[in-house]
Structures are given as C-alpha cells and as structure tokens.
Amino acid sequence: MDADSDVALDILITNVVCVFRTRCHLNLRKIALEGANVIYKRDVGKVLMKLRKPRITATIWSSGKVICTGATSEEEAKFGARRLARSLQKLGFQQCATCPLRSDCQNLRRITDLTRVMNQNFILPCVTE
Numbered sequence: 001m002d003a004d005s006d007v008a009l010d011i012l013i014t015n016v017v018c019v020f021r022t023r024c025h026l027n028l029r030k031i032a033l034e035g036a037n038v039i040y041k042r043d044v045g046k047v048l049m050k051l052r053k054p055r056i057t058a059t060i061w062s063s064g065k066v067i068c069t070g071a072t073s074e075e076e077a078k079f080g081a082r083r084l085a086r087s088l089q090k091l092g093f094q095q096c097a098t099c100p101l102r103s104d105c106q107n108l109r110r111i112t113d114l115t116r117v118m119n120q121n122f123i124l125p126c127v128t129e
Contacts, residue, residue, distance in 0.1 A: 015070060018077035022064040022085065024093055031060065034091055049084065056080040060088075 028047050032040035039048040047060045056070040056077070066084060071077035 013072055016072065016074055016077045018068040018071065018074075018081050020066055020068075020081050020085070022066065022088065022093070024064055026060060026062050026064055026088065026093060028060070028062050031088070031091060035087070049087075051080055051083060054080045054083075058084050060084075 028040060028042075028045070031047050031049070032038050035047075035049060037050045037052075041048065045062060049058045049060060050056070051058070054071055054076040056068050058080070059067045059069075066081070068077055068080050068084065071080055
C-alpha cells in the first residue's frame with residue numbers, strides 16, 4: 001500500500017465493557033425479588049439486570065463485583081454504572097458507593113470495513129499458492 005494514498009477508516013464501536021466493585025456484599029435474592037428488570041441465575045450465583053437508558057446489561061455477583069456490557073461509548077458505560085450503583089442503593093444496600101469509586105472500561109469491540117484498504121494484488125498471490 002502506498003504511503004501517499006490517504007484512506008479514511010470507518011470505525012464503529014459496538015460494545016464497551018465496564019467493571020466496578022461495590023463496597024459491600026450483595027444479597028442476590030433480595031435484588032431478584034425487589035429489583036426491576038432482573039433475571040436471577042441461582043445455579044451460577046449471579047443476577048442479570050438490564051437498563052433501558054443507557055441500553056446496558058449488568059452481571060451482578062454476590063461479592064459486589066458488577067460487569068456492565070452493551071454500552072457504545074465509555075461515557076455511556078460509566079453513566080450506566082452510576083445508575084446501577086444508585087439502583088442498588090435504593091434496594092437497601094446503603095454501604096454501597098453512590099458513584100463507583102473506581103470503574104475500568106476494559107474491553108472495546110470495534111467493527112471496521114477494510115475492503116477499500118486492502119491491496120488485492122498482495123492477497124491474490126498468497127491465495128493461489
């Protein structure tokens with residue numbers, strides 16, 4: 001590929017994963033009975049909670065670890081983490097942080113269309129051999 005040819009890549013971020021910990025252990029049964037939009041997976045020991053805005057799904061463990069997936073930006077993931085922490089506080093877990101003290105965005109999934117960027121003259125000899 002020539003250094004002179006400027007090709008713009010369209011990168012679309014489809015999934016951002018955010019992880020945070022609360023400062024207390026969580027009673028999953030209480031969250032499942034009193035929370036909204038929750039699925040209790042008793043055999044695995046976790047609760048899935050879905051938020052509509054921002055559109056994320058959270059996996060909540062009894063140890064206090066919360067994994068938020070499905071956001072499309074880092075700001076949206078942090079906002080969703082704050083909303084989850086606030087909803088846990090409303091369920092009676094007052095020791096939990098209102099806003100997560102430390103949240104890490106660990107994983108970004110991007111989709112890129114590389115068909116215009118690839119040099120077909122480079123690919124074809126490799127395929128025919």
